[in-house]
Amino acid sequence: MTDFTLSKGADGVAIITWDVPGKSMNVLSFEGLAELDACIDEVLADDAIKGAVITSGKDSFAGGMDLNILASLRDQVEGDPARGVFDGVMRMHGILRKIELAGMDFRTKKGGKPIVAAMPGTGLGIGFELPLACHRIFAADVKAKIGLPEIMVGLFPGAGGTTRLVRKLGAMAAAPFLLEGKTLEPAKAKAAGLVDEVVAPDALLDAARDWVLNASEADLVKPWDAKGYKMPGGTPYTPAGFPTFMGAAVMVNANTKGVYPAARAVLAAAYEGALVSFDEALKIEARWFTKVVLDPTSGAMIRSLFINKGALEKGAVRPAGVGDERVQKLGVLGAGMMGAGIALISAMAGIEVVLIDASQEAADKGKAYTAGYMDKGIARGKATAEKKEAALARITATTDYEALKGCDLVVEAVFEDPKVKAEVTAKAEAVLGADAIFATNTSTLPISDLAKASTRPGQFIGIHFFSPVERMNLVEIIRGRETGDRAVAKALDFVRQIRKTPIVVNDARFFYANRCILPYINEGIRMVGEGVAPWLVEHAAELLGFPVGPLQLTDEVSLDLGVKIARATRAAMGDAYPDGDVDAVVFPLYEAGRLGRKAGAGFYAYDEKGKRQGIWPGLGERFALAGDQPELGEVQNRLMMAQVLEAVRALDEGVLTDIREGDVGAILGWGFAPWSGGPFSWLDRIGAAKAVEICGALEAAHGARFKAPALLRDMAAKGESFYTRFAPAAAA
Structure with missing residues (x-):
């Protein structure tokens, strides 16, 4: 299978098409990088080729690097993981620099060939770093995201993105994209200076070809390779640049509290790189990137927020042997804040929704929540009047339970009162078809007890949304004692439809989160x-x-x-x-x-x-302050262990059945220290023996709630970690 192919046009313009087989979005592997390198060599060596356009065979351009390969880089040089990572990164730098220099003789400024990027859609991470190395960036005028979001998974742009963007925009303008992972739609990306041209989708390749055929030799010299180049906004030791870099350092420390090494590293790479030549800056970037990749924080964040999260969203814990259970028509009982939010995200996902409340006024108010949300989106340029009308047309607000006929899933979101929930359960089941699944949205009430109000407990399940529904990414699916596999599959397929991340837990007081x-x-x-x-x-x-x-x-x-x-x-x-x-x-x-x-x-x-x-x-x-205040570390240990010990107990008791769900659920559900990768990743980081030691001290000082669970003590005795002991369940 081939990721990159080259075709030569009669006009002398080569088209290099990136199209990874079997993937909905392109990701870059080192095999693919070698193919790209070969294509570039052919472009530069063939006199019949005047230049090249790098584009995609998919609707998007690329989603980034295949992060699974970063771990393999550590093993490239036996006994020296840093050398393996650094050499791999420098190999990427070499190929992208080859594109950038395009065979030009910089003594004469002659002999180069224009190479441009034509992005039909989203370009993220390496999917934008590659275009940054090209001589011109064309983007299709479509709904897409362009940027460098690596910071969100504990990394930073290490394939030249940091160095090129700082030199292209200046440190201050580049900061939101490097330090916050901000992404923009094509038109806004052009306004910000990320891309050069935004054209109609059907004109993308023609525009790129025309530029290649008409490019001058001056067009092939990047600003930072030109004589007399000065960085926008100034370098660190100029009057203009000094406050920018100082302010950035303050902002990073204020926002990260020192626990996110990638943010410090990207700032250091930008600062140090600004003081040297471009090629030396690339080496500095590669060194800092290597340091971050080898930091356990990066590995934990990548595993939880990329690999494990992606696996859960793709159905890693979905019951085997159950067919497609995507929702066609959804019933929502209760049009309060929670029910209105569920109706909103479901209608936006294209699902027909019946929204029921005790009064028509309340039901209409619940539907109006969608209108208000869409109006805000229109004001920010994130939605259109047509999309608003389409979403509202999918929602039927009513008091009539007969409207639930034909619903294949009903989500009850009424008050946290078992009697009220039992009443609406009976009303709904009276009109639902035999195959419909009934879900209760609750944060505390045991699902198995609520299922007693159902005539079909095998089709009764808990779906715990977090508030506000439209903003919180996690959905906790709770399997009751009698809940069947089809109900679990239905809930998982529904969560996937509304683009949330699911975890599945067994019923117990307070569930997991x-x-x-x-x-x-x-x-x-x-x-x-x-x-x-x-x-x-x-x-x-x-x-x-x-x-x-x-x-x-x-x-x-x-x-x-x-x-x-x-x-x-x-x-x-x-x-x-x-x-x-x-x-x-x-x-x-x-x-x-x-x-x-x-x-x-x-x-x-x-x-x-x-x-x-x-x-x-x-x-x-x-509550008078004590004369002697505890050490910071003791307070932190109490706050951390209060949570992670409950996570361990939940796993030991079978509430959790997969540690991936424990880590991802903790980060997305209540913001558990994302840098740590989640409670199980954090325990693996400090080691079970150290955790037991901390628990012993806390138990002696503060009581039995800090007693180390038997599972943790057993792991400490055996020198095990969660991601080794539970490897079969945690495999992506």
Whole structure:
């Protein structure tokens, strides 16, 4: 099979077509890179060829590098993984530099051949780094993304993208694309200077050919190869450039808290590269890229956020032997915030939706949520009036359960009250077809108990959406005791249709995500009750890479929800209830009306516009600060272990059956330290023996909740890691 093919036109323009067999989007492998190199050699050696256009045989241009090959680079030089990675990266640099120089004799500025990129659609990562090495970039005027999002999976553009973009745009203008992974649609990419021309799709190749045939020798000299080149915005030690690089360093440290090495590395590569020649800058970029690839943070993020996440989205845990269960017609019971969000994303995915509520006014309000969302998209240029009308046309808002006839999946999203859920379950099943699947959206109520209201528990399943539905990528699918494989397959296929990431867990109190996040929240609150400075608790969490601290998170979800969960849990557990000391903090605040952000008062103080103003000063009066404050590391260990031990227990008890789901679910569900790769990846990073040691110290100081589970102790004794012990389940 061939990834790159070359065809020669009668006009002297060669077309190099990138079309990886069996892939919906091109990805670059080293075999493909060698084929591209051979094509470029042929272009440069054949006198009949005047120049070349590199394009794609697919609707998109390319989705990036095949990240699976990065691991193989470490083994290229025995005993020296750094040399293997560095040599592999420099091989890429050499081929892209060959394209850029195009055989030109730079002493005479003659003899070069124009090579341009014609992008029919999305170009990301190496799919944009390759065009950056070409002499002109043409992009089709279609819905597509162009940019360098490597930072999102713990890497940075290491195939020349960092060096070329900084030299093309300047450090300040390049920063959003390098440090934030920002991507743009073609027209905006042109305005930002990422691409040179945006043309109609059917004119793409003709425009590229015409440019090749009319290019001058001056057109083939990149700005950074021209005599007298000066970097836009200035280099680090110029009056203009110095504040830019200093500001970037401050921004990186403020945003990453020092736990994301790729962000520091890309800034260092840009800074150091700006002080030397272009070819030396490429070597610097390659060195920093090698350092990042060999850092365990990069490996963990790639595994969880690229390999494992992709595997789950492609159906890695889908029951075998079940046919296509994509949803044709969806029923949504309850048009509140959650139900309206489910209706929105389903209609946007092309699914016919019946949205039911007790009153027509409530149902219409739920449908209007889609209209409001689409209006915001239109204002930002992300949607059109036609798409809005199409989405609204797919939603039927009604009070009539008869409208559910023909639905093959119903998602119930009413109040977290078993009686209310049982009532709507019976009403829906009375009109549904025999094969329809019924799903309940709940964050805490046991699925097997709710299924008792169903006449067909084998077709009853839990689908836990996170709020707000349109923004949160994770969906937790909960299999009840009697849930059948077809119901699981239906739920997974539905989640795939709406472009979310699913995990499948077995039924247990709080399932997986809430089971782990509640101890994190409770540990933070418990420390406040002990007299630990609340700002120490919050900053400890931030320095671990969590998006928000436990106190802020409590304010966001509201203290009254916490009180409701606490009361229900206490009622279920009786004397075994473990969180009385947490309630001693939460309940007085609740009774004082400090319900969190929505009330403008919680652990934090807020101004009249709802903006946080810092920790509420009165908190120290209610819960006096201890004279001796704990070390930062102890606070961090408490916050981390409160979560990861629950993840281990969930695996040991069979709630989780696949550690990939545990890691991906933690990152997407509640923002568990993405740099770590998730709780199991983090435990593997520090080692089971070290984890048991930390647990021993915490148990002695703070109680049995930190007792290391038997599974973790057994792994420590055997020197095992989760990704070795559970390798069959974790294989991508």
